[in-house]
Amino acid sequence: MQPIGGKGLSLARRLYTSRTLGLALGLLCVAPAVLPLEPPAWLLLLMLFNGVLWPHLAYQWARRSPLPYRAEHRNLLIDSLTGGFWVVAMHFNPLPTAVTLSMMAMNNVAIGGVRFLLTGIAAQVLGMGVGWLLFVPVLIPQTSQLQMYACLPLLTLYPLALGWICFRQTFALGKSKRELLALSRTDSLTGLLNHGAWKDALEVEFQRCQRQQRGGAIALIDIDHFKAINDTYGHVAGDIVLRQLSKILKQNLRASDVAGRYGGDEFCVILPDVPLARAVQAMDALRDRFSGLGYEQNPALEVSLSIGLAAFNPMHADATQWLNDADLALYAAKTTGRNRVICHADGLVQRVALGSV
Structure with missing residues (x-):
């Protein structure tokens, strides 16, 4: 049975925070690698949409879905697919590519373990395939100093934010477990041990x-x-x-x-x-x-x-x-x-x- 209802909405709220921060920092990381390539206007608009508007759209999509839990898993796969797409759009620039793929992999394994990590990798490969059809990528083996500095916020702030979210979730689960244990050992009428x-x-x-x-x-x-x-x-x-x-x-x-x-x-x-x-x-x-x-x-x-x-x-x-x-x-x-x-x-x-x- 798939988790639905309150649990799915709770996941959507947590991912809304991490997605908003992660994609904003991702935009800061990807833009310096894409802009020197003189991209077409539609690609710039797509980049802005993905980094600024998509987190809010994804949250509303999940919140209004009858199965928010499944909707968020779909949104995460879309994140992975677009991540693969941006890797090709950057012409495989080494540091932004590594940062983009590793941050998404960290997010996927935190949400769904190894199985979802592998599913996310498959979505990234599919996104790369879409990008390959739209561009003629040329491998850029060097990362400029500007591009390197642009990757640092994503490398430092996003893992910190994700760790904080995971800590809060672990703390809440531990508290719920202790409360359930206390309830299982307590007589409901008197409050004494059962x-x-x-x-x-x-x-x-x-x-x-x-x-x-x-x-x-x-x-x-x-x-x-x-x-x-x-x-x-x-x-x-x-x-x-x-x-x-x-x-x-x-x-x-x-x-x-x-x-x-x-x-x-x-x-x-x-x-x-x-x-x-x-x-x-x-x-x-x-x-x-x-x-x-x-x-x-x-x-x-x-x-x-x-x-x-x-x-x-x-x-x-x-x-x-x-x-x-x-x-x-x-x-x-x-x-x-x-x-x-x-x-x-x-x-x-x-x-x-x-x-x-």
Whole structure:
């Protein structure tokens, strides 16, 4: 499928800038090589048209085309064809010829790689053939000092401009890639890490704890009776509750802590380098703050949290066992009355901190 629409228009805008500059500098390069040959008036008009008017016409042609991407590739081939034509019109003057062909080759390979470079060379050869039919070229083996100086702006300014355009495009692509990666790892409703991204972070933390022989804790957080909230107050209210919990997590966790939405009404937190007792205090304080929130849209809505905590255990073979400990603690919190923090330590599920029960 050929790229169309926005991408094609973006390419047309980028090439409009480079073509306008390149052909203006090209005119400065070609004119001193052609004028001493006493060209006919039509050739002078053609040279002015190609160097001054063609960039604007090419842009409008591409912009108004239903397939701007294909239109720009056609315009680039026309550029290559006219470049070959001017090589013959200059009677193969060495320096202007080399500069003209190399600048066009650089442009073509930057746009379409080796394949388009070869297509552009074929167009240049065709342009030379057209020029050969119109002129009787005589090889001019020498380049005058004026012609040499006239080539310098094209040799210096155009590669700089093309490099800047390529840099901006690379920077924009890199930014888009980073944004897409962030979106692929983020839960759209809460802005926290999604299930897969958080589990990746858990694996990294598990490996770090094993390697550095340091502790830490993880928490699984469940919103009590969340289905009843959705059924009673509606899914909009449920979404507000989810966003409120994510906001509380962002406001009350350390920069080094990693929070995510594990799924549905379940959240998860990695607490690096935190003893279990301190993790219990932090999670119980978070539970207390969340249960004290009010909801203007639904004043009667009351929400609480059940939280399961598990400390890092060096005897575990993988991060899944660590997560399973937290899951067992969460299950115990939900089955023993909810609205509380339960922790899993030394293979036992212990009720370390109570909520408002």
